[in-house]
Amino acid sequence: MTxxxxxxxxxxxxxxxxxxTVRELAEEFGVSTRTIMRDLQVLDELGLPLYAEYxxxxxxxxxxxxxxxxxxxSEQEALAMFFAYQSLQHYGALPFSEESVTALKxxxxxxxxxxxxxxxxLQERVxxxxxxxxxxxxxxxxxxxxxxxxxxxxxxYDSREGPGERAIQxxxxxxYNGYWYCPAYCFRKQRYLLFRVDxxxxxxxxxxxxxxxxxxxxxxxxxxxPPPQQPPGPGGDAHGLLQLEVRLxxxxxxxxxxxxxxxxxxxxxxEGEGLLRxxxxxxxxxxxxxxxxxxxxxxxxxxxxxxxSRLREAVRKLYDAYGAGETAGPP
DNA sequence: CAGCGATCATACTGGGGCCC
DNA sequence: GGGCCCCAGTATGATCGCTG
Numbered sequence: 198m199t200x201x202x203x204x205x206x207x208x209x210x211x212x213x214x215x216x217x218t219v220r221e222l223a224e225e226f227g228v229s230t231r232t233i234m235r236d237l238q239v240l241d242e243l244g245l246p247l248y249a250e251y252x253x254x255x256x257x258x259x260x261x262x263x264x265x266x267x268x269x270x271s272e273q274e275a276l277a278m279f280f281a282y283q284s285l286q287h288y289g290a291l292p293f294s295e296e297s298v299t300a301l302k303x304x305x306x307x308x309x310x311x312x313x314x315x316x317x318x319l320q321e322r323v324x325x326x327x328x329x330x331x332x333x334x335x336x337x338x339x340x341x342x343x344x345x346x347x348x349x350x351x352x353x354y355d356s357r358e359g360p361g362e363r364a365i366q367x368x369x370x371x372x373y374n375g376y377w378y379c380p381a382y383c384f385r386k387q388r389y390l391l392f393r394v395d396x397x398x399x400x401x402x403x404x405x406x407x408x409x410x411x412x413x414x415x416x417x418x419x420x421x422x423p424p425p426q427q428p429p430g431p432g433g434d435a436h437g438l439l440q441l442e443v444r445l446x447x448x449x450x451x452x453x454x455x456x457x458x459x460x461x462x463x464x465x466x467x468e469g470e471g472l473l474r475x476x477x478x479x480x481x482x483x484x485x486x487x488x489x490x491x492x493x494x495x496x497x498x499x500x501x502x503x504x505x506s507r508l509r510e511a512v513r514k515l516y517d518a519y520g521a522g523e524t525a526g527p528p
Numbered sequence: 529c530a531g532c533g534a535t536c537a538t539a540c541t542g543g544g545g546c547c548c
Numbered sequence: 549g550g551g552c553c554c555c556a557g558t559a560t561g562a563t564c565g566c567t568g
Contacts, residue, residue: 218530229561234531257531 203228207236217257272312279304279316284325288372290334292341328375332395337370339400340379344369347412349384349403355396357483364407369417370394380420382410389420390480438476441485442499445471449495486511 203226210222219237223230237257270278282301285291305313336352343350344367351364365381368389372378377394384407445453447469454463462475477485486507489496498504 220530230531231562232560234533235559 204236204239207233208240211237211240211257219257272315275304275308275312276316276319279308280319280323280325283320284327287325287327287329289329289331289375290337290377292338292370327372330375330395332376334377334394334397336397336400337377337394340367340381340394340397341370343367343402344379344381344412344417347409349407349409350400351403351407352392352397352401353399354392355398360398364403365390365392366407366410366412368412368415368420371417371420380417382412389478391478439479439501439503441473441475441477441501441504443473443489444497444499445473445492446495447471449492452492452495482507490515 207222207226210225211217219230219233222233226233279301282304286298286301305316308316339350342348347366349364349366351362353360353362364384366384367379367381370377370379379392379394379397380389381392382388383390445463450463450465450469450471453471453473463471463473465471482504485498485504489498489504490508490511498508
């Protein structure tokens with residue numbers, strides 16, 4: 198094995214283990230301990246944060262800020278990477294916002310000049326836009342960390358009923374339309390609920406009274422699967438799923454097509470009118486009230502009754518807000 | 529006991545020159 | 549252009565004394 202190849206593989210091995218002795222590596226690579234020592238010195242000079250501990254049971258350690266081995270990209274891959282990463286810059290908040298900027302700068306800096314020029318030209322013509330929301334999300338990283346470590350949190354959440362305390366265990370976080378969301382198991386309701394991260398006013402690790410729920414098999418992508426495939430909560434099958442049925446005009450169908458998760462459940466008639474039948478969670482009621490209200494008369498919710506009454510209430514408030522009684526009234 | 533640094537001997541590699 | 553040889557530079561391994 199050539200020295201360069203050995204150095205490359207050594208860097209990968211060192212990053213994987215994080216703790217090792219020179220003798221272990223010497224046996225693995227079939228060279229002397231002295232050679233491994235010299236190689237480690239080279240990696241150290243390249244910036245790999247190594248730390249040696251002396252004495253019995255000593256050895257080498259890689260500090261937390263470890264570096265990844267060099268990776269070769271084709272020009273097209275580099276362009277794809279750059280724009281995938283650049284799309285993140287439009288988010289108001291990210292769980293790793295500072296790193297996203299430094300990584301992008303680093304990546305751009307090491308590209309050849311002609312590739313940089315291509316990127317510069319493309320930047321003037323391509324953008325992955327996301328609306329920037331004003332709401333702060335100070336607990337985003339804590340929610341993400343809790344989902345990674347499978348740890349329950351005690352949060353203060355600003356719900357419809359006002360701020361309240363509850364214990365949750367996050368499944369993960371996702372961003373949609375500029376907002377961050379956190380599906381989580383709620384210990385109080387004993388089922389999975391969706392929380393908007395900007396409405397989490399306070400968050401801290403929960404105490405002993407809430408032993409962690411095993412969510413290792415339940416990923417954030419599972420959350421988007423059709424409801425029957427979601428696992429039941431530890432407190433029993435309590436999804437609180439409701440049948441939603443909406444009649445849509447031709448224009449309503451067109452506007453509904455914007456929402457990707459409606460596509461398969463949307464049945465379109467010969468005249469272009471549509472019927473939407475999906476199952477929704479009770480905690481999504483707020484979202485659907487606002488959404489179908491925005492479609493106006495192009496969407497008429499048939500069921501569930503609670504959503505119908507919420508829409509009636511919303512329309513009534515809207516009507517009052519526009520000065521009821523000053524005109525002839527609604528038709 | 530494990531790593532560091534220094535020294536020395538040996539093996540390997542690659543560039544340059546020469547010849548066919 | 550390809551093959552061969554020489555030689556300087558580099559890589560490697562062994563050893564020793566030292567540190568913590």
